[in-house]
Every structure is written in structure tokens, then in C-alpha cells.
Amino acid sequence: MSDKRKPYPFDQFESKWQSHWAENKTFRTPGPGEEGFDASKPKYYILDMFPYPSGEGLHVGHPEGYTATDIVGRYKRMNGFNVLHPMGWDAFGLPAEQYAIKTGQHPRITTEANTNNFRRQLQELGFGYDWDREVNTTDPKYVRWTQWIFLQLYNSYFCDEDQKAKPVSELEAKGWSQDQIDDVRLAFIHEAPVNWSPSMGTVLANEEVQEWKDKGETVERRPLRQWMLRITKYAQRLIDELEPLDWPESIKALQRNWIGRSEGAEVVFDVEGNDVTVFTTRPDTLFGATYMVLAPEHPLVAEITAIGQKEAVESYVAACASKSDMERGLDKEKTGVATGAFAINPVNGEKIPVWIADYVMMGYGSGAIMAVPAHDERDFEFAVKFELPIVQVVQPTGDQDWQGYTDPGTAINSGFLDGLKTKDAKKKVIHWLGENGKGEKKIQFKLRDWLFSRQRYWGEPFPLLWDKESGQHSAVPESELPLLQPEMEDFKPTGDPRGPLINCTDWINYSDKLQRETNTMPQWAGSCWYYLRYCDPHNEEHFLSPESENYWGNSDGFVDFYVGGKEHAVLHLLYSRFWHKVLNDLGHVKTSEPFKRYFAPGLIMGEDGQKMSKSLGNVVNPDDVVSNYGADALRLYEMFMGPLDQDKPWAMKGVEGVHRFLAKVWRLAFVENQESQWELSGKIVAGENADLAKITHQTIKKVQEAIETLRFNTAISSMMECTNAYTAAGEIPRDLFLTFLKLLNPFAPHLSEEINSALGESELLSEQSWPVLDESLLVESEIQIIVQVNGKLRARLTVPADISKEDLEAQALADSNVTTHTDGKTVRKVIVIPGKLVNIVAN
RNA sequence: GCCGGCGUGGCGGAAUUGGUAGACGCGCGCGAUUCAAAAUCGCGUUUCCUCGGAAGUAUGGGUUCGAUUCCCAUCGCCGGUACCA
Numbered sequence: 001m002s003d004k005r006k007p008y009p010f011d012q013f014e015s016k017w018q019s020h021w022a023e024n025k026t027f028r029t030p031g032p033g034e035e036g037f038d039a040s041k042p043k044y045y046i047l048d049m050f051p052y053p054s055g056e057g058l059h060v061g062h063p064e065g066y067t068a069t070d071i072v073g074r075y076k077r078m079n080g081f082n083v084l085h086p087m088g089w090d091a092f093g094l095p096a097e098q099y100a101i102k103t104g105q106h107p108r109i110t111t112e113a114n115t116n117n118f119r120r121q122l123q124e125l126g127f128g129y130d131w132d133r134e135v136n137t138t139d140p141k142y143v144r145w146t147q148w149i150f151l152q153l154y155n156s157y158f159c160d161e162d163q164k165a166k167p168v169s170e171l172e173a174k175g176w177s178q179d180q181i182d183d184v185r186l187a188f189i190h191e192a193p194v195n196w197s198p199s200m201g202t203v204l205a206n207e208e209v210q211e212w213k214d215k216g217e218t219v220e221r222r223p224l225r226q227w228m229l230r231i232t233k234y235a236q237r238l239i240d241e242l243e244p245l246d247w248p249e250s251i252k253a254l255q256r257n258w259i260g261r262s263e264g265a266e267v268v269f270d271v272e273g274n275d276v277t278v279f280t281t282r283p284d285t286l287f288g289a290t291y292m293v294l295a296p297e298h299p300l301v302a303e304i305t306a307i308g309q310k311e312a313v314e315s316y317v318a319a320c321a322s323k324s325d326m327e328r329g330l331d332k333e334k335t336g337v338a339t340g341a342f343a344i345n346p347v348n349g350e351k352i353p354v355w356i357a358d359y360v361m362m363g364y365g366s367g368a369i370m371a372v373p374a375h376d377e378r379d380f381e382f383a384v385k386f387e388l389p390i391v392q393v394v395q396p397t398g399d400q401d402w403q404g405y406t407d408p409g410t411a412i413n414s415g416f417l418d419g420l421k422t423k424d425a426k427k428k429v430i431h432w433l434g435e436n437g438k439g440e441k442k443i444q445f446k447l448r449d450w451l452f453s454r455q456r457y458w459g460e461p462f463p464l465l466w467d468k469e470s471g472q473h474s475a476v477p478e479s480e481l482p483l484l485q486p487e488m489e490d491f492k493p494t495g496d497p498r499g500p501l502i503n504c505t506d507w508i509n510y511s512d513k514l515q516r517e518t519n520t521m522p523q524w525a526g527s528c529w530y531y532l533r534y535c536d537p538h539n540e541e542h543f544l545s546p547e548s549e550n551y552w553g554n555s556d557g558f559v560d561f562y563v564g565g566k567e568h569a570v571l572h573l574l575y576s577r578f579w580h581k582v583l584n585d586l587g588h589v590k591t592s593e594p595f596k597r598y599f600a601p602g603l604i605m606g607e608d609g610q611k612m613s614k615s616l617g618n619v620v621n622p623d624d625v626v627s628n629y630g631a632d633a634l635r636l637y638e639m640f641m642g643p644l645d646q647d648k649p650w651a652m653k654g655v656e657g658v659h660r661f662l663a664k665v666w667r668l669a670f671v672e673n674q675e676s677q678w679e680l681s682g683k684i685v686a687g688e689n690a691d692l693a694k695i696t697h698q699t700i701k702k703v704q705e706a707i708e709t710l711r712f713n714t715a716i717s718s719m720m721e722c723t724n725a726y727t728a729a730g731e732i733p734r735d736l737f738l739t740f741l742k743l744l745n746p747f748a749p750h751l752s753e754e755i756n757s758a759l760g761e762s763e764l765l766s767e768q769s770w771p772v773l774d775e776s777l778l779v780e781s782e783i784q785i786i787v788q789v790n791g792k793l794r795a796r797l798t799v800p801a802d803i804s805k806e807d808l809e810a811q812a813l814a815d816s817n818v819t820t821h822t823d824g825k826t827v828r829k830v831i832v833i834p835g836k837l838v839n840i841v842a843n
Numbered sequence: 844g845c846c847g848g849c850g851u852g853g854c855g856g857a858a859u860u861g862g863u864a865g866a867c868g869c870g871c872g873c874g875a876u877u878c879a880a881a882a883u884c885g886c887g888u889u890u891c892c893u894c895g896g897a898a899g900u901a902u903g904g905g906u907u908c909g910a911u912u913c914c915c916a917u918c919g920c921c922g923g924u925a926c927c928a
């Protein structure tokens with residue numbers, strides 16, 4: 001658009017209102033103990049996922065969810081709620097560190113510049129945040145409490161009987177040794193093959209691997225000693241407690257899938273004098289186990305391998321070790337080697353060969369399986385290739401081939417299980433295994449413990465110390481928090497898995513005997529609990545005061561409404577739930593779930609229908625849209641594009657459309673004079689207009705229903721209809737127009753406040769209460785009735801609203817448009833739906 | 844493969860206890876205004892047609908007086924996950 005005249009002068013008032021809101025702290029929300037706090041008001045905590053303040057600035061995807069929450073927040077405020085709607089910065093992160101390495105600037109400097117830019121952009125969109133509650137994960141005052149929460153985890157263990165975390169001090173009191181306690185802490189050190197990224201010089205959590213690979217980073221498996229969090233202890237609760245939450249079913253499914261619960265049994269096989277446990281979901285097929293497979297990394301492999309197979313086994317193990325996970329996954333062709341050892345099947349005493357093969361993963365179950373080739377696809381494929389016996393033990397229900405049949409059926413060739421349905425056979429064999437000490441029922445999860453340490457500079461250091469002599473670890477005293485990373489010139493990845501801090505000898509050496517842990521926490525640490533800090537952001541005594549916790553939380557999920565991208569379905573959302581449960585178990589919060597209701601906005605695609613990316617050149621910059629069309633137009637367009645949860649392409653023509661609508665509203669109140677000045681139009685008058693009153697109240701109804709159900713696109717279309725009616729009317733009663741401005745206010749706050757104030761109203765719209773719907777205005781005296789013959793529309797009747805069924809039927813049958821289609825036919829049936837239609841069945 | 848979601852005009856999309864399919868916006872066409880243009884306002888815009896109608900919500904069936912809506916099957920697209928035993 002050229003910079004000549006604008007259809008309405010948004011550039012002359014948008015920043016004015018933004019300053020007004022900021023200076024008057026219009027959206028300040030006092031909490032318990034603060035001046036102006038009104039405990040009698042119901043609270044509503046509505047939360048956006050806080051952004052990572054990247055150097056690129058805001059993406060048009062950000063204002064999508066942010067506008068939605070802003071609308072709901074402003075609406076709730078106008079409905080008398082004490083609305084907590086904060087914003088902050090997830091500011092630790094690799095890009096800042098990488099940028100710092102490249103430019104030599106400290107990440108704190110770039111992070112500050114980026115957050116300033118983001119804050120400016122958000123303020124220019126007119127969001128009603130309480131900026132007094134802004135948090136920043138890199139702020140030492142915040143880091144202090146992130147580290148404090150980590151120590152809560154470090155100092156806790158999971159009590160299996162009570163299914164909750166408890167302080168390890170209870171174990172100390174029972175006389176447990178330091179080593180025993182270290183084995184059960186929720187934060188523990190563990191040596192295992194982890195995801196190491198040579199290109200980034202750090203390890204990654206399972207959940208993050210794909211994301212970074214997509215960005216072109218390399219990731220490989222490498223055994224390292226790392227800090228882990230024992231999230232697996234919460235697997236069952238993370239599934240169960242998901243159920244009652246008001247989240248999209250698809251996101252719940254994603255989490256359930258990731259946690260991956262399977263019911264089955266553990267069965268113990270004797271392998272050359274060793275007990276080898278396998279996990280199976282089909283214990284009913286135990287009689288059909290014709291061989292066993294161990295993962296190549298299984299600890300028993302070397303010990304049981306027969307002398308003659310030693311060479312073959314060793315070279316196979318070596319080949320697997322050199323393969324990355326990716327190569328292993330790509331290679332679908334089954335490979336494996338016999339160990340020469342045999343296992344004894346506990347149910348029938350049969351000797352079956354033991355193989356190793358890379359289709360069995362060390363990381364799942366026990367890293368060993370019983371192979372039932374007749375009823376498992378993978379085992380079947382393997383058995384065919386290596387000519388191993390295939391024994392049928394399940395009779396299919398239909399006439400399918402039993403080979404490779406994996407569905408439930410009836411047990412055969414299975415001794416004491418013969419004739420039992422799969423379900424009953426499972427129960428019976430599990431019972432038998434229990435009685436004979438050969439196994440038991442077992443629930444297995446795919447979820448792994450959370451790899452929590454990173455080899456980075458720009459993250460929270462672990463507040464932990466190592467004893468140089470004993471190798472024992474211990475916590476830094478709470479009084480020494482926050483523990484900040486030392487100032488360093490060079491924090492390039494060294495390839496040393498201890499991370500860049502290892503080079504800072506002064507910092508590492510805590511005392512003669514003790515030295516600091518040099519790893520740092522992942523970015524997720526800060527985002528795991530930020531929603532709690534918003535409730536009490538300046539507290540120096542507690543991470544969250546009990547009074548604030550008590551006021552802002554709910555009993556069934558802390559935050560009332562959480563909005564943010566579904567890319568965090570198995571990352572942030574899972575981690576937060578885990579931390580929240582630990583804090584709950586330890587008595588720091590009263591809820592066991594952080595987010596009562598959650599909603600994920602859809603992706604905004606480029607104008608070409610593809611995902612926005614620099615390389616495609618289809619990125620839309622919110623700043624450009626704001627300068628060309630205004631903040632209100634951007635807000636309104638993003639809400640008008642379509643259903644909030646749907647992916648949808650950007651269309652600049654659509655922005656122009658809503659911009660025209662806003663200009664239309666503007667021109668109801670203003671008219672442009674000869675000198676191109678906007679002056680009051682005189683169309684807003686004292687008086688009444690029944691038709692406009694009706695459509696205004698219809699609009700109240702539609703808009704409030706639409707906000708409650710997040711259908712903002714239909715809210716906007718109904719306001720457009722109302723505006724069209726106003727435009728056609730010429731003169732508009734002032735009361736109605738002011739009411740309309742209140743409806744528009746959450747969507748287009750600048751324009752609505754400007755008009756409201758220009759009309760001489762002194763009170764801000766956003767501080768007024770929501771209009772009250774007068775249902776009586778919606779009652780129609782005459783209504784239109786549809787008349788169908790055999791389901792086809794034939795006539796429309798205008799009748800009194802209170803017409804009787806009989807009269808309506810008679811009038812419909814007599815209508816000439818109807819009789820043309822009923823003449824010569826017999827009327828078989830007449831369906832009358834009062835107020836809607838009449839359907840005549842005739843043939 | 845498995846899990847989840849989605850298929851409606853030229854385009855974004857409306858329409859839910861099953862009851863006028865296509866609201867609203869974009870685009871396009873016509874008209875008003877204008878010296879002219881932009882902007883603005885008004886009218887029209889699913890398709891076909893013999894202008895009376897006929898067909899139509901991915902495809903095929905079913906339930907119903909009546910289906911975009913409910914049920915079954917098929918096809919297509921998107922997201923997640925993947926040798927998880």
C-alpha cells in the first residue's frame with residue numbers, strides 16, 4: 001500500500017493507546033497481598049507459551065495464539081474476572097550461544113537485545129499483558145529458583161507404594177547408605193548410550209533428536225555419564241492424569257503414544273545357567289517360542305556365546321555398534337547371528353537356540369525377546385530368513401492363514417492353554433508363571449528417563465559438587481543459589497563431554513576437596529515452571545508464595561487455559577507435567593496437573609500454501625503488516641482466517657478485507673472533510689431504532705458464544721454483518737453503537753477505544769463491563785417457515801411466530817407452490833417442526 | 844504398518860440436539876459517484892439448463908419424512924510415530 005492516505009488513520013492512534021495502557025498499567029493484575037487486589041473477584045489464569053526471543057523477531061505464528069488469549073482475557077476481564085495474563089522469555093538456548101560464539105558478544109547482550117525487540121513487537125500489537133509480571137529464564141533471580149527446583153528433584157525419590165515423590169531424608173533416617181540413596185534419586189547420574197551431537201558438541205534428549213536432525217545437525221549414539229531425571233517413574237500417572245484434562249484428543253493421543261504403555265508379562269528363561277528375562281505382550285504364545293533373541297548390546301552376550309560362534313558374534317556386535325541408530329532403522333532387512341547357546345522354555349522345558357539380532361533394542365524391555373515366529377511379523381520374517389522352526393499356537397478366528405497371524409484367537413498346541421481364548425490364555429499362563437516363579441504380569445513403557453544435562457555455556461549450571469577423592473556428589477547449599485556460569489571469553493564446544501565450563505578452573509574448584517559439576521541444564525528447565533513464577537514473580541523468599549499458589553491455582557489443573565504450539569506435545573508439555581507432579585508430591589503446589597485446559601493453534605502457512613521459510617521466501621513479517629494495515633488489522637485477520645486450530649495459508653488480500661471492515665466501522669463515526677481531516681460524522685445520534693437494536697443484540701449473542709467456543713472467525717463475521725446494517729441505516733443510536741464498540745474491543749482494542757473516546761466517553765472500554773444481552777429484543781413476531789414436498793424446498797411462508805401446528809399445516813398444504821407438486825398425488829404424511837419447517841410426503 | 848485429524852464454490856471458510864447448503868470475507872462482473880482514477884456505496888456471483896427447473900458438501904452404500912451433520916466401506920491429503928516384542 002502506498003503511504004499516502006489510509007482508509008482510516010490507525011497510524012495516528014494505535015501507538016497512543018499502547019502508551020496509555022502502559023503508562024496507566026491498565027492491564028496490571030494485582031495478586032494476593034498487593035495493592036488493589038480484590039479477593040472477591042473470581043480469577044482466570046490464561047497463559048501463552050512464552051517465546052524464545054530469537055534474532056529474527058516475531059513470526060506471524062506468534063500473534064495467532066497471543067491474539068486469541070488476548071481476546072479471551074479481555075472478555076473475561078469485562079465479565080468481572082481477575083485475569084492473569086502474563087508474558088515472558090524463554091531466553092536460554094543454543095542459537096544465542098552459537099551467535100555469541102560467532103560474534104564474540106556475550107549471549108546475555110544478544111539475549112537482551114532480542115527480548116527488547118520482542119517486547120516492542122508485542123506491545124505494538126496491543127496485547128493486554130501485565131508487564132509487571134514479566135519473567136526471563138536467564139535472569140539470575142529466576143535461575144535461582146530453577147536450580148532450587150532441581151535440588152528438590154535431586155533430594156527426592158519415588159516411593160512405589162504411594163506412587164509419589166518423597167524426600168530422600170526419609171531414607172537417610174532409615175539408615176540407607178549414600179550409594180543406595182544415589183541409586184533412587186529423581187535426578188541421578190547414569191552412564192548409558194546417549195544422543196551425542198558432534199556438530200553441536202552436546203547431548204540431546206530423545207524427544208529433541210528429530211527436531212535438531214531436521215535442522216541439519218548430526219546426532220549419534222555414544223556412551224556417556226550424564227544427569228538424568230527419573231520421569232519413567234511417573235509414566236503411569238502421566239497417562240492416567242491426562243484423562244480428565246480439557247485438552248485436544250489428538251494431543252492426549254500423542255502423549256499416550258509417546259509414553260507407550262503395553263500390558264504383558266515378564267518370562268524368565270534359563271540360558272546356560274543364567275536367568276534371562278524377556279518382556280512379551282503375548283504370554284499366551286509362550287508354547288510357540290522357537291528361539292530367543294538378545295539385543296547385540298545385551299550384557300550376557302559375551303558370556304553365553306559358544307566357542308565356535310565367538311568370532312561371528314563379536315564381528316556382528318562390532319558392526320552394530322558402529323551403526324548409528326538411523327542406519328539401524330533404515331536397514332529393514334533382518335540380520336543376526338546364532339550364539340550357539342540355548343535357552344530353556346519354562347512352560348515345556350524345550351531347548352531353543354539363542355540368537356543376537358539388531359531388531360531387538362537394548363533400550364526397551366529387557367533387551368531380550370522370546371521369538372514366536374508363527375504369530376509375530378518380525379519374528380516370522382527372521383525365522384524364514386534363517387530357517388528357524390515355526391510352530392502354530394493360535395487358531396485364527398476366521399479362515400485366515402495361521403502363519404503370521406497376530407490377532408487374538410484360540411490357543412492350540414499349548415498344553416494347559418489349549419482351547420482358551422487369547423485373553424483367557426494370557427491370564428492363565430501369567431498365573432502359572434507366578435506360581436512357578438518363572439515370571440509375572442508386567443506393564444512396560446516406551447518412555448525413557450529424561451537426559452537432563454547439556455554441554456553448553458548458556459544454561460543453568462547444576463548446583464552440584466563432586467568430591468575429588470570419593471567421587472561422591474552432593475548439593476550446593478541453597479544459600480549459594482543462584483549459581484551462575486562464570487564469565488568466559490571462549491565457550492566454543494570443545495568436544496569434551498564435560499562441556500565448555502571445564503576450562504574455567506577457578507570456577508570449578510569449589511574447595512580443596514570439592515569441585516563443581518560442569519554440565520548445564522537444557523532449555524526446558526526454565527520453561528518447566530515459568531507459569532508458576534508469573535503468579536509471584538518478585539518473591540525473594542519462595543519460588544511461589546502459598547497465598548499466590550492458593551489464589552491462582554485450581555484443584556484440577558493450575559492454569560485455567562493454556563494456548564501454544566502442538567510441537568511441544570511431547571516435550572515441554574510432558575516435562576512440565578512431570579515437574580508439576582513432583583512439586584505437588586513434595587507439597588509445594590496443591591494440584592497435580594499444570595494445565596487444566598490446553599489448545600493448540602494451527603500453523604500459519606505461506607501465501608503459497610507451504611510452511612513459511614526463509615529459503616522459500618514466503619515469510620510474512622508482522623512489523624510490515626502492522627505498518628501497512630495496523631495492529632488491529634493484523635489481530636483481526638489472524639482471527640478471521642479460519643478455525644483457530646486449523647493450519648491455514650496467509651493471504652494479504654484477506655488482511656485488506658478486514659482492514660476495509662475496520663475502516664467501515666471508523667467511517668460510521670467519522671467523515672473526511674475537504675482538507676482530508678477526519679471529523680465526527682454526526683451519524684451517531686441519540687434515539688432508538690428497533691431493527692438496529694435487534695441486530696446489535698443478535699451480535700452480542702453471537703460474539704459471546706463465539707468467544708466462549710474460540711470460534712473467533714464467526715464472531716468477526718457477525719460484527720461485519722452488524723456493521724453492514726449500521727452503514728445501511730445512515731443514523732445509529734449512540735447506545736447501540738457504544739455497545740457494539742464493546743464487542744469489538746477485545747478484537748480491535750485501538751480502533752474501538754479511539755472511537756469511544758472521540759465520542760466523548762471518558763471510561764476505557766476495556767474497563768467497562770461486557771454488554772448484557774436482552775433476549776426479548778431477539779423475539780420475532782413473524783417468522784419464516786420452509787415448506788418442503790418430499791424433502792425438496794417448494795415454498796417459504798411468513799407466519800405469526802405463535803401460529804398453531806394445525807394452522808401452519810393447513811396454510812402449507814394450501815400454498816400454490818406446494819399444490820403444484822402435490823396435485824394428483826396422495827398426501828401420506830405431514831411433518832411439522834414448529835418454528836422451522838413443514839415437510840409434506842406425497843406420492 | 845499403527846495412532847490422530849481433515850476432504851463443502853475460483854479462494855479462506857459458514858451452517859450441531861439431523862431441518863432453507865454456500866453466512867462473512869477475498870476474487871470476479873455490472874452499476875452509482877468522479878473530468879478521470881483511487882477510495883467509497885449498491886447489485887450480482889455453486890454448477891448445468893429449454894428460465895420452469897435439475898444436480899450438488901471426496902466416492903459408494905445405509906438409517907431417516909429429511910443427512911455437510913449419524914452408521915458402514917472405499918479413495919485422497921496432512922500431522923505424529925515406527926523393527927517398542
